[in-house]
Amino acid sequence: MIDLSSVSVTWTLVVLLITLLFIYGVWPHGFFNKLGIPGPRPWPFLGTFLSYRKGMCDFDMECAKKYGKIWGIFDGRLPILMITDLEMIKAVMVKECYSTFTNRRETNETVAGPFADGITIVKDERWKRIRSSLSPYFTSGRLKDIFPTAETHAERFIKNMLKRDQEQPVKIKEAVAPYSLDVVTSSSFSVDIDSINNPDDPFVTNIKKFFQFSLFSPFILILTLFPSVAILLSKMGITLLSKSSMDFFYKALRKIKDEHNKESNGRVDFLKLMIQSQISDEQAVDTTSEQPIKGLTDHEILSQSFVFILGGYETTSTTLSFLLYNLATNPDCLQHLVEEIDTNFPFNMPVTYDALMKMDYLEMAINESMRLLPTFPRLERTCKKTVELNGVTIPKGTLVGIPTYVLNRDPQLWGCPDEFRPQRFSPESKSEVNQYAFMPFGLGPRNCIGMRFALMIMKLLVVKLLQNFTVETCKETQIPLELNVILQPKVPITLKFTPRSQRD
Numbered sequence: 001m002i003d004l005s006s007v008s009v010t011w012t013l014v015v016l017l018i019t020l021l022f023i024y025g026v027w028p029h030g031f032f033n034k035l036g037i038p039g040p041r042p043w044p045f046l047g048t049f050l051s052y053r054k055g056m057c058d059f060d061m062e063c064a065k066k067y068g069k070i071w072g073i074f075d076g077r078l079p080i081l082m083i084t085d086l087e088m089i090k091a092v093m094v095k096e097c098y099s100t101f102t103n104r105r106e107t108n109e110t111v112a113g114p115f116a117d118g119i120t121i122v123k124d125e126r127w128k129r130i131r132s133s134l135s136p137y138f139t140s141g142r143l144k145d146i147f148p149t150a151e152t153h154a155e156r157f158i159k160n161m162l163k164r165d166q167e168q169p170v171k172i173k174e175a176v177a178p179y180s181l182d183v184v185t186s187s188s189f190s191v192d193i194d195s196i197n198n199p200d201d202p203f204v205t206n207i208k209k210f211f212q213f214s215l216f217s218p219f220i221l222i223l224t225l226f227p228s229v230a231i232l233l234s235k236m237g238i239t240l241l242s243k244s245s246m247d248f249f250y251k252a253l254r255k256i257k258d259e260h261n262k263e264s265n266g267r268v269d270f271l272k273l274m275i276q277s278q279i280s281d282e283q284a285v286d287t288t289s290e291q292p293i294k295g296l297t298d299h300e301i302l303s304q305s306f307v308f309i310l311g312g313y314e315t316t317s318t319t320l321s322f323l324l325y326n327l328a329t330n331p332d333c334l335q336h337l338v339e340e341i342d343t344n345f346p347f348n349m350p351v352t353y354d355a356l357m358k359m360d361y362l363e364m365a366i367n368e369s370m371r372l373l374p375t376f377p378r379l380e381r382t383c384k385k386t387v388e389l390n391g392v393t394i395p396k397g398t399l400v401g402i403p404t405y406v407l408n409r410d411p412q413l414w415g416c417p418d419e420f421r422p423q424r425f426s427p428e429s430k431s432e433v434n435q436y437a438f439m440p441f442g443l444g445p446r447n448c449i450g451m452r453f454a455l456m457i458m459k460l461l462v463v464k465l466l467q468n469f470t471v472e473t474c475k476e477t478q479i480p481l482e483l484n485v486i487l488q489p490k491v492p493i494t495l496k497f498t499p500r501s502q503r504d
Protein backbone atom coordinates (compact mmCIF):
# COMPACT_ATOMS: atom_id res chain seq x y z
CA MET A 1 0.00 0.00 0.00
CA ILE A 2 1.20 3.52 -0.81
CA ASP A 3 1.77 5.74 2.18
CA LEU A 4 -0.19 8.86 1.15
CA SER A 5 1.27 11.04 3.87
CA SER A 6 4.88 10.39 2.74
CA VAL A 7 3.90 11.07 -0.90
CA SER A 8 2.36 14.39 0.03
CA VAL A 9 5.43 15.32 2.11
CA THR A 10 7.63 14.54 -0.89
CA TRP A 11 5.44 16.63 -3.18
CA THR A 12 5.36 19.50 -0.71
CA LEU A 13 9.16 19.43 -0.58
CA VAL A 14 9.42 19.33 -4.38
CA VAL A 15 7.03 22.28 -4.74
CA LEU A 16 8.89 24.17 -2.00
CA LEU A 17 12.21 23.51 -3.68
CA ILE A 18 10.94 24.66 -7.08
CA THR A 19 9.42 27.76 -5.50
CA LEU A 20 12.65 28.58 -3.67
CA LEU A 21 14.67 27.99 -6.81
CA PHE A 22 12.33 30.25 -8.78
CA ILE A 23 12.56 32.97 -6.12
CA TYR A 24 16.37 32.63 -6.27
CA GLY A 25 16.22 33.04 -10.05
CA VAL A 26 14.05 36.17 -10.07
CA TRP A 27 14.93 37.77 -6.70
CA PRO A 28 17.35 40.43 -7.97
CA HIS A 29 15.27 41.28 -11.03
CA GLY A 30 13.21 43.92 -9.20
CA PHE A 31 16.42 45.96 -8.70
CA PHE A 32 15.85 48.53 -11.45
CA ASN A 33 12.08 48.74 -10.95
CA LYS A 34 12.75 49.93 -7.39
CA LEU A 35 15.10 52.61 -8.73
CA GLY A 36 12.63 53.65 -11.45
CA ILE A 37 15.14 52.76 -14.19
CA PRO A 38 13.73 51.20 -17.40
CA GLY A 39 15.15 48.20 -19.24
CA PRO A 40 14.34 44.97 -21.08
CA ARG A 41 12.39 42.35 -19.18
CA PRO A 42 14.72 39.76 -17.59
CA TRP A 43 14.16 35.99 -17.70
CA PRO A 44 14.38 33.99 -14.47
CA PHE A 45 18.03 33.00 -13.86
CA LEU A 46 19.18 34.22 -17.29
CA GLY A 47 18.31 37.88 -16.89
CA THR A 48 18.83 39.54 -20.27
CA PHE A 49 21.92 37.43 -21.07
CA LEU A 50 20.36 35.65 -24.05
CA SER A 51 19.84 38.99 -25.81
CA TYR A 52 23.62 38.97 -26.47
CA ARG A 53 22.87 36.30 -29.09
CA LYS A 54 22.07 39.13 -31.51
CA GLY A 55 25.47 40.68 -30.67
CA MET A 56 26.38 42.66 -27.58
CA CYS A 57 26.65 45.92 -29.52
CA ASP A 58 23.35 45.48 -31.36
CA PHE A 59 21.66 44.75 -28.05
CA ASP A 60 23.18 47.89 -26.50
CA MET A 61 22.14 49.99 -29.54
CA GLU A 62 18.60 48.64 -29.34
CA CYS A 63 18.35 49.45 -25.61
CA ALA A 64 19.76 52.97 -26.08
CA LYS A 65 17.15 53.63 -28.76
CA LYS A 66 14.32 52.32 -26.60
CA TYR A 67 15.25 53.60 -23.15
CA GLY A 68 17.44 56.69 -23.65
CA LYS A 69 20.59 57.57 -21.71
CA ILE A 70 20.19 55.15 -18.83
CA TRP A 71 18.79 51.62 -18.56
CA GLY A 72 19.23 48.41 -16.60
CA ILE A 73 20.11 44.90 -17.81
CA PHE A 74 20.97 41.64 -16.04
CA ASP A 75 23.84 39.22 -16.70
CA GLY A 76 21.97 36.34 -15.11
CA ARG A 77 21.17 37.66 -11.63
CA LEU A 78 23.74 40.48 -11.78
CA PRO A 79 22.23 43.92 -12.41
CA ILE A 80 24.22 46.25 -14.71
CA LEU A 81 23.33 49.92 -14.88
CA MET A 82 24.09 51.10 -18.42
CA ILE A 83 24.79 54.80 -18.91
CA THR A 84 25.47 57.01 -21.94
CA ASP A 85 24.97 60.35 -20.18
CA LEU A 86 28.30 62.18 -20.63
CA GLU A 87 28.20 63.95 -17.25
CA MET A 88 27.61 60.64 -15.48
CA ILE A 89 30.41 59.03 -17.48
CA LYS A 90 32.76 61.83 -16.44
CA ALA A 91 31.90 61.22 -12.77
CA VAL A 92 32.30 57.43 -13.02
CA MET A 93 35.50 57.32 -15.06
CA VAL A 94 37.33 60.39 -13.76
CA LYS A 95 35.92 62.52 -10.94
CA GLU A 96 34.77 59.75 -8.60
CA CYS A 97 37.19 57.06 -9.75
CA TYR A 98 39.24 56.91 -6.55
CA SER A 99 36.38 57.55 -4.12
CA THR A 100 33.66 55.32 -5.60
CA PHE A 101 34.33 53.75 -9.00
CA THR A 102 37.85 52.33 -8.57
CA ASN A 103 37.25 48.72 -9.55
CA ARG A 104 35.92 46.66 -12.41
CA ARG A 105 33.46 43.76 -12.21
CA GLU A 106 34.06 41.48 -9.23
CA THR A 107 36.10 38.52 -10.46
CA ASN A 108 36.10 35.61 -8.11
CA GLU A 109 39.66 34.73 -7.12
CA THR A 110 39.06 31.02 -7.60
CA VAL A 111 37.77 31.64 -11.11
CA ALA A 112 40.65 33.94 -12.04
CA GLY A 113 43.19 31.33 -10.87
CA PRO A 114 46.79 32.43 -10.38
CA PHE A 115 45.95 35.50 -12.42
CA ALA A 116 43.93 36.99 -9.53
CA ASP A 117 46.65 39.51 -8.61
CA GLY A 118 46.84 40.88 -12.16
CA ILE A 119 46.35 44.66 -12.35
CA THR A 120 43.15 44.36 -14.38
CA ILE A 121 41.47 42.40 -11.54
CA VAL A 122 42.91 43.70 -8.24
CA LYS A 123 41.04 46.31 -6.25
CA ASP A 124 41.46 49.54 -4.29
CA GLU A 125 44.76 49.99 -2.40
CA ARG A 126 46.39 46.97 -3.99
CA TRP A 127 45.49 48.23 -7.45
CA LYS A 128 46.84 51.71 -6.57
CA ARG A 129 50.17 50.22 -5.46
CA ILE A 130 50.52 48.02 -8.54
CA ARG A 131 49.41 50.78 -10.93
CA SER A 132 51.78 53.39 -9.47
CA SER A 133 54.63 50.87 -9.61
CA LEU A 134 53.99 50.04 -13.28
CA SER A 135 53.13 53.50 -14.66
CA PRO A 136 56.78 54.71 -14.91
CA TYR A 137 57.48 51.87 -17.39
CA PHE A 138 55.22 53.46 -20.00
CA THR A 139 56.64 57.00 -20.19
CA SER A 140 57.84 58.29 -23.56
CA GLY A 141 61.45 57.92 -22.35
CA ARG A 142 60.94 54.20 -21.73
CA LEU A 143 59.09 53.77 -25.01
CA LYS A 144 62.01 55.35 -26.84
CA ASP A 145 64.29 52.72 -25.23
CA ILE A 146 62.00 49.97 -26.51
CA PHE A 147 61.60 51.47 -29.98
CA PRO A 148 64.68 49.80 -31.58
CA THR A 149 63.40 46.39 -30.40
CA ALA A 150 60.00 47.05 -31.96
CA GLU A 151 61.73 48.16 -35.16
CA THR A 152 63.71 44.92 -35.40
CA HIS A 153 60.46 42.94 -35.25
CA ALA A 154 58.68 45.21 -37.73
CA GLU A 155 61.62 44.71 -40.14
CA ARG A 156 61.39 40.95 -39.70
CA PHE A 157 57.65 41.11 -40.38
CA ILE A 158 58.24 42.97 -43.66
CA LYS A 159 60.95 40.53 -44.77
CA ASN A 160 58.55 37.70 -44.14
CA MET A 161 55.76 39.41 -46.07
CA LEU A 162 58.14 39.90 -49.00
CA LYS A 163 59.01 36.18 -49.00
CA ARG A 164 55.36 35.12 -49.35
CA ASP A 165 53.68 34.17 -52.61
CA GLN A 166 52.52 37.66 -53.60
CA GLU A 167 49.52 36.32 -55.52
CA GLN A 168 47.99 34.93 -52.34
CA PRO A 169 45.76 37.21 -50.24
CA VAL A 170 46.68 37.67 -46.57
CA LYS A 171 44.55 36.85 -43.52
CA ILE A 172 45.63 39.98 -41.81
CA LYS A 173 45.18 39.12 -38.13
CA GLU A 174 47.03 35.84 -38.56
CA ALA A 175 49.88 37.78 -40.20
CA VAL A 176 50.21 40.64 -37.68
CA ALA A 177 49.51 38.72 -34.44
CA PRO A 178 53.05 37.20 -34.30
CA TYR A 179 54.51 40.71 -34.64
CA SER A 180 52.44 41.90 -31.65
CA LEU A 181 53.47 38.88 -29.59
CA ASP A 182 57.16 39.23 -30.47
CA VAL A 183 57.30 42.93 -29.60
CA VAL A 184 55.47 42.39 -26.31
CA THR A 185 57.61 39.45 -25.20
CA SER A 186 60.91 41.03 -26.19
CA SER A 187 60.13 44.38 -24.56
CA SER A 188 58.69 42.71 -21.47
CA PHE A 189 61.32 40.03 -20.83
CA SER A 190 63.99 40.32 -23.56
CA VAL A 191 62.84 36.93 -24.83
CA ASP A 192 62.88 36.67 -28.59
CA ILE A 193 60.36 34.01 -29.55
CA ASP A 194 60.47 34.94 -33.22
CA SER A 195 56.91 33.68 -33.57
CA ILE A 196 56.85 35.24 -37.03
CA ASN A 197 59.11 32.39 -38.17
CA ASN A 198 58.10 29.82 -35.51
CA PRO A 199 54.30 29.62 -35.54
CA ASP A 200 54.41 26.36 -33.54
CA ASP A 201 56.35 27.81 -30.61
CA PRO A 202 54.52 26.86 -27.37
CA PHE A 203 54.16 30.57 -26.50
CA VAL A 204 52.16 31.04 -29.70
CA THR A 205 50.00 27.93 -29.41
CA ASN A 206 49.22 28.59 -25.73
CA ILE A 207 48.29 32.22 -26.22
CA LYS A 208 45.95 31.23 -29.06
CA LYS A 209 44.24 28.72 -26.75
CA PHE A 210 43.59 31.51 -24.31
CA PHE A 211 41.40 33.47 -26.62
CA GLN A 212 39.44 30.47 -27.84
CA PHE A 213 36.25 30.75 -25.82
CA SER A 214 32.70 31.51 -26.76
CA LEU A 215 30.39 33.87 -24.88
CA PHE A 216 27.88 31.04 -24.76
CA SER A 217 30.27 28.35 -23.59
CA PRO A 218 28.79 26.13 -20.84
CA PHE A 219 31.26 27.60 -18.32
CA ILE A 220 30.16 31.20 -18.97
CA LEU A 221 26.51 30.20 -18.79
CA ILE A 222 27.08 28.49 -15.43
CA LEU A 223 29.14 31.47 -14.25
CA THR A 224 26.24 33.73 -15.17
CA LEU A 225 23.49 31.60 -13.72
CA PHE A 226 25.17 30.09 -10.65
CA PRO A 227 28.42 31.88 -9.79
CA SER A 228 28.96 29.62 -6.76
CA VAL A 229 28.80 26.46 -8.90
CA ALA A 230 31.49 27.98 -11.13
CA ILE A 231 33.77 28.21 -8.07
CA LEU A 232 33.23 24.50 -7.47
CA LEU A 233 33.99 23.73 -11.12
CA SER A 234 37.18 25.76 -11.05
CA LYS A 235 38.28 23.81 -7.96
CA MET A 236 37.81 20.72 -10.10
CA GLY A 237 40.11 22.25 -12.69
CA ILE A 238 37.40 23.48 -15.09
CA THR A 239 38.00 27.17 -15.70
CA LEU A 240 37.01 29.87 -18.18
CA LEU A 241 40.58 30.40 -19.32
CA SER A 242 42.53 27.36 -20.43
CA LYS A 243 44.16 25.97 -17.27
CA SER A 244 46.93 24.20 -19.16
CA SER A 245 47.85 27.48 -20.92
CA MET A 246 47.77 29.37 -17.64
CA ASP A 247 50.10 26.76 -16.08
CA PHE A 248 52.37 26.92 -19.12
CA PHE A 249 52.75 30.70 -18.83
CA TYR A 250 53.34 30.69 -15.08
CA LYS A 251 56.05 28.04 -15.44
CA ALA A 252 57.67 29.83 -18.40
CA LEU A 253 57.54 33.22 -16.66
CA ARG A 254 58.97 31.74 -13.45
CA LYS A 255 61.92 30.39 -15.42
CA ILE A 256 62.45 33.68 -17.25
CA LYS A 257 62.29 35.59 -13.95
CA ASP A 258 64.79 33.27 -12.24
CA GLU A 259 67.17 33.75 -15.15
CA HIS A 260 66.72 37.53 -14.97
CA ASN A 261 67.62 37.40 -11.26
CA LYS A 262 70.96 35.82 -12.14
CA GLU A 263 71.87 38.28 -14.90
CA SER A 264 73.73 41.37 -13.73
CA ASN A 265 73.70 43.35 -16.96
CA GLY A 266 72.06 43.20 -20.37
CA ARG A 267 69.03 44.90 -21.85
CA VAL A 268 66.50 46.75 -19.72
CA ASP A 269 62.97 45.36 -20.01
CA PHE A 270 59.69 45.60 -18.04
CA LEU A 271 60.55 42.46 -16.06
CA LYS A 272 63.96 43.76 -15.05
CA LEU A 273 62.40 47.03 -13.88
CA MET A 274 59.83 45.15 -11.82
CA ILE A 275 62.50 42.92 -10.25
CA GLN A 276 64.58 45.98 -9.31
CA SER A 277 61.74 47.21 -7.10
CA GLN A 278 60.52 43.81 -5.84
CA ILE A 279 59.11 43.77 -2.28
CA SER A 280 58.28 40.91 0.07
CA ASP A 281 54.73 39.67 0.72
CA GLU A 282 54.97 41.22 4.22
CA GLN A 283 56.01 44.62 2.89
CA ALA A 284 53.07 44.57 0.46
CA VAL A 285 50.52 44.41 3.29
CA ASP A 286 52.39 46.64 5.76
CA THR A 287 49.93 49.19 7.10
CA THR A 288 52.39 50.91 9.46
CA SER A 289 54.39 52.68 6.78
CA GLU A 290 53.67 56.42 6.46
CA GLN A 291 54.75 56.54 2.81
CA PRO A 292 52.64 54.78 0.16
CA ILE A 293 54.24 51.38 -0.51
CA LYS A 294 55.72 50.89 -3.98
CA GLY A 295 56.88 47.74 -5.71
CA LEU A 296 55.50 44.31 -6.50
CA THR A 297 55.82 40.92 -4.82
CA ASP A 298 57.34 37.91 -6.54
CA HIS A 299 53.96 36.49 -7.62
CA GLU A 300 52.57 39.89 -8.60
CA ILE A 301 55.55 40.33 -10.94
CA LEU A 302 54.72 37.07 -12.71
CA SER A 303 51.06 38.06 -13.01
CA GLN A 304 51.77 41.53 -14.44
CA SER A 305 54.13 39.95 -17.00
CA PHE A 306 51.29 37.71 -18.01
CA VAL A 307 48.87 40.68 -18.21
CA PHE A 308 51.28 42.43 -20.58
CA ILE A 309 51.29 39.39 -22.89
CA LEU A 310 47.50 39.12 -22.82
CA GLY A 311 46.93 42.88 -23.02
CA GLY A 312 49.34 43.38 -25.86
CA TYR A 313 48.67 40.44 -28.12
CA GLU A 314 45.00 40.26 -28.98
CA THR A 315 44.15 43.96 -28.72
CA THR A 316 46.86 45.32 -31.00
CA SER A 317 46.44 42.64 -33.66
CA THR A 318 42.65 43.08 -33.73
CA THR A 319 42.96 46.88 -33.91
CA LEU A 320 45.52 46.63 -36.72
CA SER A 321 43.28 44.27 -38.72
CA PHE A 322 40.31 46.64 -38.40
CA LEU A 323 42.48 49.61 -39.39
CA LEU A 324 43.83 47.92 -42.52
CA TYR A 325 40.32 46.82 -43.48
CA ASN A 326 38.99 50.37 -43.08
CA LEU A 327 41.86 51.77 -45.14
CA ALA A 328 41.52 49.19 -47.91
CA THR A 329 37.78 49.85 -48.20
CA ASN A 330 38.34 53.64 -48.21
CA PRO A 331 41.00 54.12 -50.92
CA ASP A 332 40.93 57.96 -50.65
CA CYS A 333 41.89 57.79 -46.99
CA LEU A 334 44.50 55.14 -47.76
CA GLN A 335 46.00 57.39 -50.44
CA HIS A 336 46.13 60.30 -47.99
CA LEU A 337 47.99 58.16 -45.47
CA VAL A 338 50.43 56.79 -48.06
CA GLU A 339 51.25 60.39 -49.06
CA GLU A 340 51.95 61.28 -45.43
CA ILE A 341 54.21 58.24 -45.09
CA ASP A 342 56.04 58.94 -48.35
CA THR A 343 56.65 62.55 -47.29
CA ASN A 344 57.99 61.65 -43.85
CA PHE A 345 59.66 58.32 -44.59
CA PRO A 346 60.46 57.82 -48.27
CA PHE A 347 61.17 54.22 -49.32
CA ASN A 348 63.76 52.50 -47.09
CA MET A 349 64.29 55.58 -44.93
CA PRO A 350 64.56 54.52 -41.27
CA VAL A 351 61.55 55.30 -39.10
CA THR A 352 62.34 57.35 -35.99
CA TYR A 353 60.27 57.52 -32.80
CA ASP A 354 59.86 61.31 -32.79
CA ALA A 355 58.88 61.59 -36.47
CA LEU A 356 56.48 58.65 -36.10
CA MET A 357 54.69 60.35 -33.22
CA LYS A 358 54.15 63.47 -35.35
CA MET A 359 52.23 61.69 -38.13
CA ASP A 360 48.85 63.41 -37.83
CA TYR A 361 46.90 61.51 -40.46
CA LEU A 362 48.08 58.14 -39.18
CA GLU A 363 46.81 59.01 -35.70
CA MET A 364 43.54 60.31 -37.18
CA ALA A 365 43.00 57.07 -39.13
CA ILE A 366 43.73 54.91 -36.06
CA ASN A 367 41.29 56.93 -33.95
CA GLU A 368 38.58 56.77 -36.58
CA SER A 369 39.03 53.03 -37.02
CA MET A 370 38.77 52.51 -33.25
CA ARG A 371 35.64 54.67 -33.19
CA LEU A 372 33.91 52.58 -35.88
CA LEU A 373 35.14 49.24 -34.55
CA PRO A 374 36.22 49.53 -30.92
CA THR A 375 38.26 46.63 -29.56
CA PHE A 376 36.39 46.97 -26.24
CA PRO A 377 32.71 47.73 -26.93
CA ARG A 378 31.99 48.25 -23.20
CA LEU A 379 33.73 49.59 -20.11
CA GLU A 380 32.74 48.70 -16.55
CA ARG A 381 33.15 50.00 -13.00
CA THR A 382 31.68 48.76 -9.71
CA CYS A 383 30.16 51.36 -7.39
CA LYS A 384 31.68 50.81 -3.94
CA LYS A 385 29.40 53.15 -1.98
CA THR A 386 25.87 54.41 -2.57
CA VAL A 387 25.99 57.68 -4.52
CA GLU A 388 23.66 60.00 -6.37
CA LEU A 389 24.69 61.04 -9.87
CA ASN A 390 22.53 63.40 -11.91
CA GLY A 391 19.55 62.63 -9.68
CA VAL A 392 19.98 58.85 -10.01
CA THR A 393 20.73 56.83 -6.87
CA ILE A 394 23.30 54.13 -7.54
CA PRO A 395 23.32 51.63 -4.67
CA LYS A 396 26.59 50.26 -3.29
CA GLY A 397 27.75 47.19 -5.23
CA THR A 398 26.04 48.13 -8.52
CA LEU A 399 28.01 47.38 -11.66
CA VAL A 400 27.96 50.36 -14.04
CA GLY A 401 28.43 49.67 -17.76
CA ILE A 402 29.43 52.19 -20.43
CA PRO A 403 28.55 51.01 -23.95
CA THR A 404 31.35 52.70 -25.90
CA TYR A 405 30.07 51.28 -29.19
CA VAL A 406 26.73 53.08 -28.70
CA LEU A 407 28.53 56.36 -27.93
CA ASN A 408 30.79 55.96 -30.96
CA ARG A 409 27.79 55.58 -33.29
CA ASP A 410 25.54 58.24 -31.75
CA PRO A 411 24.35 60.60 -34.56
CA GLN A 412 24.00 63.40 -32.00
CA LEU A 413 27.72 63.18 -31.28
CA TRP A 414 29.08 62.36 -34.76
CA GLY A 415 28.01 63.40 -38.27
CA CYS A 416 27.43 60.32 -40.51
CA PRO A 417 28.54 58.01 -37.66
CA ASP A 418 28.68 54.87 -39.81
CA GLU A 419 31.21 56.32 -42.25
CA PHE A 420 35.01 56.10 -42.01
CA ARG A 421 36.09 59.77 -41.87
CA PRO A 422 39.52 60.26 -40.22
CA GLN A 423 39.07 64.01 -40.77
CA ARG A 424 36.90 64.27 -37.67
CA PHE A 425 40.04 63.71 -35.61
CA SER A 426 42.14 66.33 -37.47
CA PRO A 427 43.99 68.86 -35.25
CA GLU A 428 41.39 71.48 -36.30
CA SER A 429 38.28 69.35 -35.59
CA LYS A 430 39.64 67.39 -32.62
CA SER A 431 38.38 69.96 -30.09
CA GLU A 432 34.82 69.06 -31.13
CA VAL A 433 35.32 65.46 -30.02
CA ASN A 434 33.99 64.99 -26.52
CA GLN A 435 36.52 62.91 -24.53
CA TYR A 436 33.72 61.18 -22.61
CA ALA A 437 32.17 59.99 -25.86
CA PHE A 438 35.34 58.48 -27.33
CA MET A 439 37.32 56.17 -25.05
CA PRO A 440 39.02 53.41 -27.08
CA PHE A 441 41.55 52.95 -24.27
CA GLY A 442 39.15 53.73 -21.43
CA LEU A 443 39.52 56.90 -19.40
CA GLY A 444 40.71 58.29 -16.08
CA PRO A 445 43.13 56.79 -13.55
CA ARG A 446 42.16 53.23 -14.51
CA ASN A 447 42.50 53.61 -18.26
CA CYS A 448 44.73 51.39 -20.43
CA ILE A 449 48.25 51.54 -19.04
CA GLY A 450 49.68 50.26 -22.34
CA MET A 451 48.01 52.86 -24.56
CA ARG A 452 51.15 54.66 -25.69
CA PHE A 453 53.04 51.42 -26.14
CA ALA A 454 50.19 50.01 -28.23
CA LEU A 455 49.98 53.14 -30.39
CA MET A 456 53.73 53.11 -30.94
CA ILE A 457 53.90 49.50 -32.12
CA MET A 458 50.79 49.83 -34.29
CA LYS A 459 51.97 53.04 -35.96
CA LEU A 460 55.37 51.53 -36.63
CA LEU A 461 53.89 48.49 -38.33
CA VAL A 462 51.50 50.50 -40.50
CA VAL A 463 54.28 52.81 -41.69
CA LYS A 464 56.62 49.91 -42.53
CA LEU A 465 53.83 48.02 -44.25
CA LEU A 466 52.70 50.93 -46.41
CA GLN A 467 56.28 51.93 -47.19
CA ASN A 468 56.67 48.50 -48.76
CA PHE A 469 53.23 47.39 -49.97
CA THR A 470 50.02 48.62 -51.52
CA VAL A 471 46.90 47.27 -49.85
CA GLU A 472 43.67 46.41 -51.63
CA THR A 473 40.51 44.46 -51.06
CA CYS A 474 40.19 41.22 -53.04
CA LYS A 475 37.45 38.70 -53.77
CA GLU A 476 38.09 37.05 -50.38
CA THR A 477 37.45 40.32 -48.48
CA GLN A 478 34.08 40.26 -46.78
CA ILE A 479 32.33 43.61 -47.44
CA PRO A 480 30.54 44.74 -45.40
CA LEU A 481 32.30 43.11 -42.51
CA GLU A 482 30.10 40.80 -40.44
CA LEU A 483 30.94 40.67 -36.76
CA ASN A 484 30.13 38.05 -34.17
CA VAL A 485 28.67 38.48 -30.69
CA ILE A 486 31.88 39.93 -29.25
CA LEU A 487 32.65 42.18 -32.23
CA GLN A 488 35.18 39.89 -33.89
CA PRO A 489 34.96 39.33 -37.68
CA LYS A 490 32.92 36.22 -38.54
CA VAL A 491 35.19 35.64 -41.54
CA PRO A 492 38.89 36.52 -41.09
CA ILE A 493 39.74 39.89 -42.65
CA THR A 494 41.58 39.06 -45.87
CA LEU A 495 43.38 41.64 -48.04
CA LYS A 496 45.75 41.73 -50.99
CA PHE A 497 49.27 43.13 -50.49
CA THR A 498 51.49 43.92 -53.48
CA PRO A 499 55.14 44.99 -53.03
CA ARG A 500 55.46 48.63 -54.02
CA SER A 501 58.74 47.91 -55.77
CA GLN A 502 56.65 45.97 -58.33
CA ARG A 503 54.04 48.70 -58.72
CA ASP A 504 55.72 52.14 -58.42
Ligand code: HEM
Pocket (backbone or CB within 6 Å): 119, 120, 121, 131, 307, 308, 311, 312, 313, 315, 316, 319, 375, 376, 379, 380, 439, 440, 441, 442, 443, 444, 445, 446, 447, 448, 449, 450, 451, 453, 454
Ligand atom coordinates in the same frame (compact mmCIF):
# COMPACT_ATOMS: atom_id res chain seq x y z
C1 HEM B 1 45.12 48.62 -29.39
C2 HEM B 1 45.52 48.09 -28.28
C3 HEM B 1 44.82 48.22 -26.96
C4 HEM B 1 43.54 48.63 -26.68
C5 HEM B 1 42.44 49.07 -27.65
C6 HEM B 1 43.39 48.57 -25.24
C7 HEM B 1 42.24 48.94 -24.56
C8 HEM B 1 42.08 48.87 -23.19
C9 HEM B 1 40.88 49.23 -22.49
C10 HEM B 1 39.60 49.75 -23.14
C11 HEM B 1 41.11 49.03 -21.18
C12 HEM B 1 40.10 49.26 -20.06
C13 HEM B 1 40.26 50.70 -19.61
C14 HEM B 1 39.23 51.15 -18.61
O1 HEM B 1 38.62 50.31 -17.95
O2 HEM B 1 39.05 52.39 -18.49
C15 HEM B 1 42.46 48.55 -21.02
C16 HEM B 1 43.06 48.25 -19.82
C17 HEM B 1 44.35 47.79 -19.71
N1 HEM B 1 45.25 47.58 -20.73
FE1 HEM B 1 44.97 47.94 -22.68
N2 HEM B 1 44.56 48.14 -24.68
C18 HEM B 1 45.48 47.92 -25.69
C19 HEM B 1 46.78 47.51 -25.56
C20 HEM B 1 47.42 47.23 -24.38
C21 HEM B 1 48.81 46.83 -24.24
C22 HEM B 1 49.80 46.71 -25.37
C23 HEM B 1 49.03 46.62 -22.90
C24 HEM B 1 50.28 46.21 -22.16
C25 HEM B 1 51.45 46.23 -22.55
C26 HEM B 1 47.78 46.89 -22.22
C27 HEM B 1 47.59 46.77 -20.86
C28 HEM B 1 46.43 47.10 -20.19
C29 HEM B 1 46.27 46.98 -18.75
C30 HEM B 1 47.33 46.48 -17.77
C31 HEM B 1 44.98 47.43 -18.44
C32 HEM B 1 44.35 47.50 -17.05
C33 HEM B 1 44.73 48.82 -16.38
C34 HEM B 1 44.25 48.93 -14.94
O3 HEM B 1 43.37 48.18 -14.52
O4 HEM B 1 44.80 49.78 -14.22
N3 HEM B 1 46.83 47.25 -23.14
N4 HEM B 1 43.04 48.45 -22.28
